[in-house]
Amino acid sequence: MEEKKITSENEEMLNIKNLVVHYETDEALVKAINGIDLVIKHGKAHGLVGETGAGKTTTALSILNLVPDPPGRIVSGEITLDGEKLIAELPLTNEEREKLEAEGKLPPCAPAKTEREFEHIRGDKVAMIFQDPMTALNPVMTVGDQIAESIRLHQGLDRAAAAERAKEMLELVGIPGIRANEYPHQFSGGMKQRVIISMALACNPRLLIADEPTTALDVTIQAQVLDLMRELRDKFDMALLMITHDLGIIAEMCDEVSVMYAGRIVEHGTLEDIFDNTSHPYTQGLFNSIPNIEDRKSDLKPIRGLMPDPANLPAGCAFCPRCDYATERCAVEKPEKIWLSDTHCVECHLYQQGDTAKKL
Amino acid sequence: MNQNPVNGTSNADLRKAYKRQSQGRDIWRRFCKNKMAVAALIVLSIIVLAACTADLFWDYEQDACALNISEKLQKPSREHILGTDELGRDILCRLVYGARVSLEVGIGAATFALVIGAILGSIGGYYGGRVDSIIMRVTDVLLAIPGLLLGIAIVSAFKPTVFYMALAFGISYVSKFTRIIRSAILSIRDQEYVEAARAIGAKDHVIILRHILLNCMAPILVQYALCIGTRILSVSTLSFIGLGIQAPTPDWGSMLAGARAYIRGNTYLVMGPGLALLLTISSFNIIGDGIRDALDPRLKK
Amino acid sequence: MVKYALKRLLYMIPVTIGVIFVVYLIMYLTPGDPVALLLGPDATPELIEETRAALGISDPFFVQFFNYVINLFTGHFGTSWYTGNDVSLRLFSAIPYTLILTILALALALIISIPMGVIAAVRQNRPADYAVSLFAICGVSAPTFWVGIMLILLFSVYMGILPSAGVDSWESYILPSITMSFNLLASITRTQRSSMLEVLRADYIRTAKAKGVSNRVAVYYHALRNAIIPSITVAGINFGTLMGGSVAIETVFAVPGVGRLLSDSIKIHDTPTVIGCMVFTAITVSIVNLIVDMLYAAIDPRIKAQYLKGGKKS
Numbered sequence: 001m002e003e004k005k006i007t008s009e010n011e012e013m014l015n016i017k018n019l020v021v022h023y024e025t026d027e028a029l030v031k032a033i034n035g036i037d038l039v040i041k042h043g044k045a046h047g048l049v050g051e052t053g054a055g056k057t058t059t060a061l062s063i064l065n066l067v068p069d070p071p072g073r074i075v076s077g078e079i080t081l082d083g084e085k086l087i088a089e090l091p092l093t094n095e096e097r098e099k100l101e102a103e104g105k106l107p108p109c110a111p112a113k114t115e116r117e118f119e120h121i122r123g124d125k126v127a128m129i130f131q132d133p134m135t136a137l138n139p140v141m142t143v144g145d146q147i148a149e150s151i152r153l154h155q156g157l158d159r160a161a162a163a164e165r166a167k168e169m170l171e172l173v174g175i176p177g178i179r180a181n182e183y184p185h186q187f188s189g190g191m192k193q194r195v196i197i198s199m200a201l202a203c204n205p206r207l208l209i210a211d212e213p214t215t216a217l218d219v220t221i222q223a224q225v226l227d228l229m230r231e232l233r234d235k236f237d238m239a240l241l242m243i244t245h246d247l248g249i250i251a252e253m254c255d256e257v258s259v260m261y262a263g264r265i266v267e268h269g270t271l272e273d274i275f276d277n278t279s280h281p282y283t284q285g286l287f288n289s290i291p292n293i294e295d296r297k298s299d300l301k302p303i304r305g306l307m308p309d310p311a312n313l314p315a316g317c318a319f320c321p322r323c324d325y326a327t328e329r330c331a332v333e334k335p336e337k338i339w340l341s342d343t344h345c346v347e348c349h350l351y352q353q354g355d356t357a358k359k360l
Numbered sequence: 361m362n363q364n365p366v367n368g369t370s371n372a373d374l375r376k377a378y379k380r381q382s383q384g385r386d387i388w389r390r391f392c393k394n395k396m397a398v399a400a401l402i403v404l405s406i407i408v409l410a411a412c413t414a415d416l417f418w419d420y421e422q423d424a425c426a427l428n429i430s431e432k433l434q435k436p437s438r439e440h441i442l443g444t445d446e447l448g449r450d451i452l453c454r455l456v457y458g459a460r461v462s463l464e465v466g467i468g469a470a471t472f473a474l475v476i477g478a479i480l481g482s483i484g485g486y487y488g489g490r491v492d493s494i495i496m497r498v499t500d501v502l503l504a505i506p507g508l509l510l511g512i513a514i515v516s517a518f519k520p521t522v523f524y525m526a527l528a529f530g531i532s533y534v535s536k537f538t539r540i541i542r543s544a545i546l547s548i549r550d551q552e553y554v555e556a557a558r559a560i561g562a563k564d565h566v567i568i569l570r571h572i573l574l575n576c577m578a579p580i581l582v583q584y585a586l587c588i589g590t591r592i593l594s595v596s597t598l599s600f601i602g603l604g605i606q607a608p609t610p611d612w613g614s615m616l617a618g619a620r621a622y623i624r625g626n627t628y629l630v631m632g633p634g635l636a637l638l639l640t641i642s643s644f645n646i647i648g649d650g651i652r653d654a655l656d657p658r659l660k661k
Numbered sequence: 662m663v664k665y666a667l668k669r670l671l672y673m674i675p676v677t678i679g680v681i682f683v684v685y686l687i688m689y690l691t692p693g694d695p696v697a698l699l700l701g702p703d704a705t706p707e708l709i710e711e712t713r714a715a716l717g718i719s720d721p722f723f724v725q726f727f728n729y730v731i732n733l734f735t736g737h738f739g740t741s742w743y744t745g746n747d748v749s750l751r752l753f754s755a756i757p758y759t760l761i762l763t764i765l766a767l768a769l770a771l772i773i774s775i776p777m778g779v780i781a782a783v784r785q786n787r788p789a790d791y792a793v794s795l796f797a798i799c800g801v802s803a804p805t806f807w808v809g810i811m812l813i814l815l816f817s818v819y820m821g822i823l824p825s826a827g828v829d830s831w832e833s834y835i836l837p838s839i840t841m842s843f844n845l846l847a848s849i850t851r852t853q854r855s856s857m858l859e860v861l862r863a864d865y866i867r868t869a870k871a872k873g874v875s876n877r878v879a880v881y882y883h884a885l886r887n888a889i890i891p892s893i894t895v896a897g898i899n900f901g902t903l904m905g906g907s908v909a910i911e912t913v914f915a916v917p918g919v920g921r922l923l924s925d926s927i928k929i930h931d932t933p934t935v936i937g938c939m940v941f942t943a944i945t946v947s948i949v950n951l952i953v954d955m956l957y958a959a960i961d962p963r964i965k966a967q968y969l970k971g972g973k974k975s
Binding site for chain 3: 497498500501502503504505506507508509510512513514516517518589593596597600601602603613616620623624627630633634637638641642644645646649
Binding site for chain 3: 064068116119120121128132135136137138149150153185186199200
């Protein structure tokens with residue numbers, strides 16, 4: 001397997017800056033992502049945690065430029081992969097920039113690569129594992145063909161060699177190579193997810209995006225799949241963007257964590273920052289919602305209310321209606337990003353510039 | 361379960377009914393957004409209105425049926441907006457009266473098919489077992505005979521009147537309704553609210569009618585609209601080959617059959633009835649589509 | 662697989678007998694005395710009685726029906742009340758014309774409708790989609806015999822490039838087969854469009870794109886094989902309508918096929934011929950549905966697995 005060389009001296013694998021994604025339908029303008037920043041260093045695992053509908057999957061699809069369009073549209077922001085711009089802001093003169101700012105609009109952006117170049121990146125440099133293994137495989141193609149397709153596309157192998165590689169990939173995830181000729185319906189859910197993982201890893205990607213890879217699986221199978229992923233990540237030394245709503249998985253797999261809420265990253269830090277110095281009320285709420293293994297009788301304290309409708313976000317902090325610490329200011333003013341340490345930042349009015357983390 | 365003492369329905373029932381009502385309004389709102397569907401509804405309303413009020417403008421015996429050879433094959437003029445046919449009758453007048461026959465047979469056939477299909481489908485779906493498999497075999501047999509041919513056979517065995525035609529063309533559609541209703545019932549038979557209704561002691565047929573039929577109303581409505589369209593098509597075909605509505609009763613199919621010999625030089629003869637059929641049938645189809653899209657907004661954008 | 666096909670073939674027998682029963686029953690109830698029809702008004706009572714016995718129409722209904730089915734298995738469709746010969750003579754000479762027309766129409770419908778449906782789905786809510794959708798809604802709504810007349814007007818009367826009737830040359834099949842395919846073409850287009858729209862939103866299409874498959878391959882390779890299944894179903898279901906439509910189309914274009922034979926026979930109350938035409942049509946429809954089932958299995962491994970397990974299609 002040839003080692004892909006790091007194309008720049010840059011130590012960042014992925015850099016997302018000020019990303020905004022909207023879904024525009026006849027009925028409403030859904031603001032799925034409202035300006036997020038995210039950096040993943042080479043070989044590191046980054047967790048993206050949040051409730052369903054927070055914009056996690058849309059973030060992942062933006063990286064691959066696969067946001068369904070229409071209705072989805074990457075409105076503004078920049079995405080840089082390994083030093084190469086994927087999505088770039090359009091060059092503006094200062095005048096235009098000022099004009100946009102005066103109108104409260106964001107600078108527009110566009111894909112910096114052609115669709116063909118994106119096709120070369122997808123599955124090769126960046127691979128993605130989807131949430132539901134039951135529907136993520138094409139029911140009328142053998143799993144071997146589906147894995148081999150990716151290998152043929154990116155490594156230029158002929159049909160026979162690609163089929164051989166596909167078998168090896170299956171063996172790698174613990175499935176006998178002989179099953180390459182079977183169809184997805186002949187595999188169980190856990191096995192299907194293994195197939196999908198082997199498909200994603202077939203071309204030795206530098207960044208793996210895993211979108212809730214275990215949510216649809218039984219608990220015992222979850223652990224197996226996670227172990228497999230961890231083992232393979234060490235082996236291939238790739239960066240990982242782990243999307244989940246399960247803090248347990250984050251603790252097990254990730255180096256850094258971003259907490260996402262209503263299209264914003266409300267808290268970001270290292271694993272220790274988030275787990276030991278939980279700062280945002282929402283993050284705290286997430287922790288309170290998990291059963292405590294030491295004290296099984298303790299009550300769960302779920303976060304009250306529901307996430308706001310992304311088509312109709314509140315004027316101030318999006319979490320304000322559900323927050324126990326909310327003040328009047330929270331209802332009207334959007335909080336800014338506050339750095340509590342070099343690695344830990346939070347978007348919350350409870351903090352001011354220069355504060356250090358305080359455990360809520 | 362909370363029992364409402366006044367009329368014996370549970371609160372959950374009332375809530376469901378309310379939800380259904382507001383859903384209905386939602387569907388109607390989405391339907392109205394579909395310009396094609398609204399246009400089709402308007403066109404259809406005009407056709408129905410014209411068919412109902414035809415007697416205000418014409419005398420049926422005199423204008424639609426009686427021969428008037430001296431005025432035959434006149435091109436469209438001020439007096440005869442669409443011209444006259446090969447026997448000198450006003451084409452517009454015959455078109456309007458022809459709408460009556462088409463609509464009567466179409467609606468009659470669809471209603472007949474719906475009623476029989478609903479009965480068979482509910483029995484099969486609800487009770488299952490041997491009854492169900494017998495009913496399914498019967499629908500298999502009916503599906504194997506092309507509807508038009510079955511209709512032709514029945515009509516020729518009896519009389520080509522509106523009643524028998526509705527019956528004949530309804531029968532071939534029974535299978536379709538039976539299957540729709542059966543599968544709808546199978547999918548909701550074991551849902552909780554049906555169980556709940558059974559638990560409070562509702563009778564079997566009450567359960568079937570109240571809970572199940574009301575809940576699978578939507579796909580039936582779609583199919584009903586489409587069915588009327590296809591039945592009108594079948595009836596016109598039957599009349600076209602001379603086995604349907606008999607002369608001199610005006611019917612679009614037989615008008616086309618009569619005009620066929622004169623099309624060289626008299627193109628206008630076949631335009632009226634043909635377009636009338638196309639407009640009427642496509643209106644029913646578009647309305648059916650519109651209802652379906654309104655029910656499932658996911659399919660649209 | 663072969664076992665399943667055989668099973669389905671066996672299942673066709675009771676369905677076909679059911680069809681014959683329904684048709685036979687309807688025709689049995691038809692008024693009209695065939696003997697008077699055959700012999701004319703001058704026949705003696707003895708002759709009438711003799712003919713009745715020979716035709717078997719004085720037997721009770723179930724005896725007649727039973728005899729008919731037995732004869733059918735030996736290839737006999739009964740005696741025509743009109744010509745006095747075996748029905749199969751006229752029926753078998755009519756069948757080729759109808760078969761050629763239906764096969765041409767089916768092929769034409771499939772070849773045109775599937776690409777049209779795909780294009781409409783890929784360009785959803787754009788002009789191409791609107792054009793295809795409008796064409797399709799007109800296509801399913803237009804009476805085929807009227808379409809036939811309009812085609813004759815255009816190609817025979819005005820342009821004079823194609824024959825308007827008869828079966829004298831290969832050109833004379835062009836207009837009838839186009840006319841016949843019209844409805845089916847439109848309904849497959851509609852189905853193909855909506856199933857394609859559904860499939861294009863499926864997770865596995867996203868998976869395919871995420872591994873770098875180009876949009877074209879995703880549409881024509883990954884999506885099409887999945888989206889084509891409902892279209893084949895519709896082709897199978899509407900094949901009966903296609904066959905039924907031959908009654909009017911063969912009248913318009915003066916094709917001496919089964920449909921024409923059927924409508925002529927009805928007009929003269931030639932019951933055995935009517936039954937023969939219906940039975941032929943029903944058997945053809947059943948065979949086509951069998952082929953459709955086999956096609957599913959070839960396309961979708963899940964269905965194949967179901968068949969192999971011996972499970973019935975739901």
